[in-house]
Amino acid sequence: MILYPAIDLKDGQCVRLVKGEMDAATVFSDDPGAQAKSFADAGFAWIHVVDLNGAFVGRPVNGDAVESILHNATIPVQLGGGIRDMATISYWLGRGVARVILGTIALRNPELVRTACREYPGKVAVGIDARSGQVAVEGWAKTSDTSALDLARAFEDAGAAAIIYTDIDRDGAMAGPNVAATADLARQISTPVIASGGVSGHDDLAALKAQEDTGIEGVICGRALYDGRIYAARALELLAT
Numbered sequence: 001m002i003l004y005p006a007i008d009l010k011d012g013q014c015v016r017l018v019k020g021e022m023d024a025a026t027v028f029s030d031d032p033g034a035q036a037k038s039f040a041d042a043g044f045a046w047i048h049v050v051d052l053n054g055a056f057v058g059r060p061v062n063g064d065a066v067e068s069i070l071h072n073a074t075i076p077v078q079l080g081g082g083i084r085d086m087a088t089i090s091y092w093l094g095r096g097v098a099r100v101i102l103g104t105i106a107l108r109n110p111e112l113v114r115t116a117c118r119e120y121p122g123k124v125a126v127g128i129d130a131r132s133g134q135v136a137v138e139g140w141a142k143t144s145d146t147s148a149l150d151l152a153r154a155f156e157d158a159g160a161a162a163i164i165y166t167d168i169d170r171d172g173a174m175a176g177p178n179v180a181a182t183a184d185l186a187r188q189i190s191t192p193v194i195a196s197g198g199v200s201g202h203d204d205l206a207a208l209k210a211q212e213d214t215g216i217e218g219v220i221c222g223r224a225l226y227d228g229r230i231y232a233a234r235a236l237e238l239l240a241t
Contacts, residue, residue: 001214001239004048004078004194004227005039005232006222007032007069007143009062011053016223022160025052028226030198033068040074042232046098048196048220054082060092080164082125084108089116093123093184103127104137106210110154117159125194128157128165135179136168146194152189162217163189176200177219179207186215194218194228205238 003217005214007014014029027034039047053061059082062064066117070077079092080101100124106113106126116124117154129136130148138142153164165185167178177198186193192215195208219239224230 001152001209001216002045002194003239004046004217004218004220004236005044005225006043006048006050006179006220006224007035007039008052009081010049010067012062012065015052016226017052025147026223032065032070033072036069036077038075039232040072040107044232045075046218047073047075049077049079050101051079051081053149055080056082058082058084058104060088062143064139064146066092066097067095078125080125086116088111088121089124093120099125099161100125101125102206103129106155107135107146107151108135109127113160114154114158117155121159122161124160125162125164126152126158126160126191127164128152129168130181131168149185149188151193152185158192160191162192164194164196164220166220167198176204178205179211182208182210182216183214186211189215191215192217194220196220199230202226202231202234202238204229205235209239 010025013027014032014035015025015027017025051062066089076098078099079097084101084105102113128148128151131143135144135146135151182195195216
């Protein structure tokens with residue numbers, strides 16, 4: 001199982017939110033490039049990056065910070081937040097992003113996601129962020145009437161590299177991931193699932209690892225890594241066994 005350390009970008013800084021609230025941001029670093037390098041040096045295989053400002057306004061905002069991450073990281077980077085058209089998808093993949101994450105646009109314009117998956121096989125993931133099981137979009141500011149499962153099923157034949165499933169109510173709250181909901185989603189689709197939201201310690205990683213056979217192939221971790229509740233070497237060893 002792959003452990004993705006998270007770099008969430010707000011106003012050029014590395015932050016963590018609590019339940020997606022932009023005014024509840026904690027700044028952990030003002031040097032995204034250095035943070036990316038530290039994750040690569042620690043032995044991680046990927047880095048998960050989100051342009052939080054971009055997710056709210058619908059276009060990339062933290063471009064300089066992303067460029068710094070790409071310049072300093074020696075491992076693949078997946079990027080989400082404000083990527084809502086083919087031009088932006090092509091731009092970031094051309095700049096060296098290994099995988100783009102399409103969230104809001106997956107609900108608003110599913111055909112664009114399908115087109116992107118065809119044009120860039122293996123380089124497009126679908127981000128499904130859910131609040132009480134319903135898909136939230138536009139930086140989690142709006143909750144739709146579509147369930148996470150229904151949206152995931154809509155892309156079963158699209159060729160997406162992964163579904164990144166975030167339980168918003170757990171994100172940044174250090175309350176533990178919603179293992180049951182994530183495993184249930186993974187069981188019902190064939191696309192690999194990456195879990196996100198609420199990971200607070202090694203026991204949470206072990207709980208997700210125990211559900212690996214459902215189709216959970218990765219987990220994203222942010223605050224617990226920055227806070228020192230999760231140690232890179234121990235976590236990587238735990239998920240590799």
